[in-house]
Amino acid sequence: MVRPEGVSVSGADPQNRVSRRLLLGVGGVLLLGGCADRSKSAVGTGGATGGPTGAGPTLPQPRGGAPFPGGDPADTSTAPGDSHTNDSPPPDNTPPPGATGVDPAPPPGKPQFYIHEGDKAIALTIDDGPSGKYTPQVLALLAQYKIPATFCMIGSNAAKHASLVAEVTAAGHQIANHTFTHPNLAKLDAGAIRSEIERTTDALTKAGAKPPTFFRAPGGAWSPAVFDVCGQLALRPLDWSVDPRDWSRPGTDHIVTTVMGHTHTGSIILEHDGGGDRSQTVAALQKFLPQLLAAGYHFVQP
Numbered sequence: 565m566v567r568p569e570g571v572s573v574s575g576a577d578p579q580n581r582v583s584r585r586l587l588l589g590v591g592g593v594l595l596l597g598g599c600a601d602r603s604k605s606a607v608g609t610g611g612a613t614g615g616p617t618g619a620g621p622t623l624p625q626p627r628g629g630a631p632f633p634g635g636d637p638a639d640t641s642t643a644p645g646d647s648h649t650n651d652s653p654p655p656d657n658t659p660p661p662g663a664t665g666v667d668p669a670p671p672p673g674k675p676q677f678y679i680h681e682g683d684k685a686i687a688l689t690i691d692d693g694p695s696g697k698y699t700p701q702v703l704a705l706l707a708q709y710k711i712p713a714t715f716c717m718i719g720s721n722a723a724k725h726a727s728l729v730a731e732v733t734a735a736g737h738q739i740a741n742h743t744f745t746h747p748n749l750a751k752l753d754a755g756a757i758r759s760e761i762e763r764t765t766d767a768l769t770k771a772g773a774k775p776p777t778f779f780r781a782p783g784g785a786w787s788p789a790v791f792d793v794c795g796q797l798a799l800r801p802l803d804w805s806v807d808p809r810d811w812s813r814p815g816t817d818h819i820v821t822t823v824m825g826h827t828h829t830g831s832i833i834l835e836h837d838g839g840g841d842r843s844q845t846v847a848a849l850q851k852f853l854p855q856l857l858a859a860g861y862h863f864v865q866p
């Protein structure tokens with residue numbers, strides 16, 4: 565069942581993908597296509613209301629397929645981005661619609677999939693940069709619409725583009741730690757995980773960013789060791805709940821449609837400004853950011 569990341573399912577439309585994900589989660593069963601089910605509870609809703617306890621997402625399995633992208637040397641890679649690697653079931657820390665109150669820490673051993681900042685509050689996360697080509701374009705759009713975002717930066721890219729780290733910080737955006745080389749952390753021991761994270765925090769702070777308070781695992785590949793190290797370093801594990809797989813360049817309209825179709829109060833939207841050609845992402849942001857604002861959403865940082 566291991567499907568190399570970056571290989572899209574032939575003919576799968578977003579709903580199919582969502583259905584696949586849901587069915588896999590529910591049954592833990594291999595999904596053999598044709599499951600055009602119907603679930604409306606998809607990527608953005610978290611599915612179960614109230615959230616079952618102890619039935620959270622399974623941890624990603626080691627994959628034998630495509631490697632995780634490493635850095636963004638020339639913005640030309642076609643490496644996959646951060647979609648979940650295991651078609652994990654909907655996360656269980658779903659906020660009820662319109663939930664208000666403080667943003668609670670996720671339960672031990674789980675990342676945060678949602679924010680809890682009140683009705684129509686959502687978060688935008690931008691991963692795998694900074695990129696000399698795309699980060700400035702994303703920054704310009706965020707400034708145009710006065711939207712605060714969270715950039716999950718790769719340390720090696722931050723070291724190469726220190727001025728962009730400073731620019732993102734100066735614009736008021738949050739920066740999260742996204743490892744130094746973007747490896748599959750599920751395959752690394754605690755020492756290697758810690759090194760990836762510490763080197764990144766070092767690169768970010770040297771470039772003028774505040775020490776991050778959030779950490780995002782590449783590909784959502786969480787493991788007990790990752791959670792342990794996050795705890796030791798006082799980093800909060802941050803996942804996402806709306807994933808249009810923009811890194812796979814599915815078409816601007818597909819990205820827009822997926823985001824608009826799956827975003828709800830509390831959603832954390834995943835996009836990418838690094839790791840390859842992100843022109844579709846930029847074009848999609850230009851379309852869906854004003855649409856989300858027009859739909860009454862407002863953006864907050866986790």
Ligand SMILES: [Zn+2]
Nearest residue numbers: 646691692782
């Ligand atoms: Zn990533």
